[in-house]
Amino acid sequence: MQTIDQRRSFLVVIQVRSPLFFIKEVYFLKLKLQIITILVTSFSSWIYCIAVVVLALIYQAFPGQEQTAVLISTLPMVVMMIAAFASSIMLQVFNKKTIVILSIVVAIISGLLILLVDMPLIGVLICSALLGIPGGIIPAANPTVLTLISPPDILDRVLGWYNAFKMLGMAVFTLLGGIFANTGRFQDGYKTVLLLIPVLLLTILFYPDVDKAEIKGKTKEESKIHIRQAEEENEKLPVIAIGLLLIYLVGAVFWNAWYLNYSDYIVNEAQIGTTALAGVIGSLCSVAGTVAGFLSDIWIKITKRYSITLAFIFCGLFMIVPPLTHSVAGCYVGGIINMFFNLIIVSGLTVYVGRTTHGKATTTAMSLMSGIEASGVFLCSYIVPAIGRRIGGGAGTNMILSGTVLIIIGIGAYFIIKSAHKIAYKEKGNLFNFSMKKNQTEIQEMR
Numbered sequence: 001m002q003t004i005d006q007r008r009s010f011l012v013v014i015q016v017r018s019p020l021f022f023i024k025e026v027y028f029l030k031l032k033l034q035i036i037t038i039l040v041t042s043f044s045s046w047i048y049c050i051a052v053v054v055l056a057l058i059y060q061a062f063p064g065q066e067q068t069a070v071l072i073s074t075l076p077m078v079v080m081m082i083a084a085f086a087s088s089i090m091l092q093v094f095n096k097k098t099i100v101i102l103s104i105v106v107a108i109i110s111g112l113l114i115l116l117v118d119m120p121l122i123g124v125l126i127c128s129a130l131l132g133i134p135g136g137i138i139p140a141a142n143p144t145v146l147t148l149i150s151p152p153d154i155l156d157r158v159l160g161w162y163n164a165f166k167m168l169g170m171a172v173f174t175l176l177g178g179i180f181a182n183t184g185r186f187q188d189g190y191k192t193v194l195l196l197i198p199v200l201l202l203t204i205l206f207y208p209d210v211d212k213a214e215i216k217g218k219t220k221e222e223s224k225i226h227i228r229q230a231e232e233e234n235e236k237l238p239v240i241a242i243g244l245l246l247i248y249l250v251g252a253v254f255w256n257a258w259y260l261n262y263s264d265y266i267v268n269e270a271q272i273g274t275t276a277l278a279g280v281i282g283s284l285c286s287v288a289g290t291v292a293g294f295l296s297d298i299w300i301k302i303t304k305r306y307s308i309t310l311a312f313i314f315c316g317l318f319m320i321v322p323p324l325t326h327s328v329a330g331c332y333v334g335g336i337i338n339m340f341f342n343l344i345i346v347s348g349l350t351v352y353v354g355r356t357t358h359g360k361a362t363t364t365a366m367s368l369m370s371g372i373e374a375s376g377v378f379l380c381s382y383i384v385p386a387i388g389r390r391i392g393g394g395a396g397t398n399m400i401l402s403g404t405v406l407i408i409i410g411i412g413a414y415f416i417i418k419s420a421h422k423i424a425y426k427e428k429g430n431l432f433n434f435s436m437k438k439n440q441t442e443i444q445e446m447r
Helices: 004-043 047-061 071-093 096-116 121-130 133-149 152-183 186-206 220-234 239-269 275-325 328-356 359-389 395-424 431-446
Strands: none
Touching: 004 133, 004 152, 004 186, 047 071, 047 096, 047 121, 047 133, 047 152, 047 186, 071 096, 071 121, 071 133, 071 359, 096 121, 096 133, 096 186, 133 152, 133 328, 133 359, 152 186, 152 275, 152 328, 239 275, 239 328, 239 359, 239 395, 275 328, 275 395, 328 359, 328 395, 359 395
């Protein structure tokens, strides 16, 4: 039997602990909501892909202007690339949350103008180009913020989810754009931008404002010292991160060969199907990429320092399958597995960059990754065909060439990934938090 004193003691403990438990629960609920919001904004990154779906209808709407109209599908990539590289400075100078919100607002306004206003081709061209802004800004801001707010034990997972949601967004926008444009009006395809309105509201309400986060428990002067020391330590991009970015750049040039060639191969070169078949395979590839994003952290845990090398090898091998088999089944299997491992590579490199950079260097690195993503498509459209023509030419040749190069890149990347993995996982906590603790210790010593 408990004595009265024991019961009173128990009640006192409950009274003391309850507020702490409550605060902890509120904190984790807020964190979950913030992470979900970041993932939802990631979903909206590639809204520009609507233009690719409705391009044929745009040709019909502006006959005789095909050479200009084709820019509607390519200019967003250029704007995306410019926005991504510019974000390396913008996200350090301006508030990250504000920049993300503005990019979504620009996309909504641009899409609604195309939908609601009867404008000449040049107007459609400009508005379509502006849809590329979120594709440059959001993929630079979101992984940076995720790296800052996510607990170390779930960082790999949420960075993978971030890439998964980008792919999911592309799949949904492409699907809905095609459905809405069934009316025969290309403008109706842009009804898809209405999905961004709830995304915008969610971003305004719950996107974490990391730039306003305060260092609690310190005086104003100590906070200044803390921030200054953190910036001095974290402003330089580590050599290992530069190596990872180079892998990303070279890889992006060649893994995008599937995206740029599979439809041409199926419809024109191999003549094994129509654009409908190409569309189905493309959609399934997007789904495979989405699944890969959700599973990338498991892949890294299982394969460890071999994760990126194996992903490159499988990505390359299965890119070669369609032209070697010359069959519909080969296109399905090759495309789906190729895209699965493509996103494993992208997610894995995002994780390694996030774990091996800190502070401003993380912002810079993620901005560069976003720019490289767009640059890869742009460079691939020139480099791969130019090399491919020397060994026969054609979409199939381009895929065989790119697949072979990806295998070589994967083998060479092992030595960089081995070092990156060692750096990324040598501490139980994430490296940003480790450096922050170091700065806190130094501040205490200064006191």
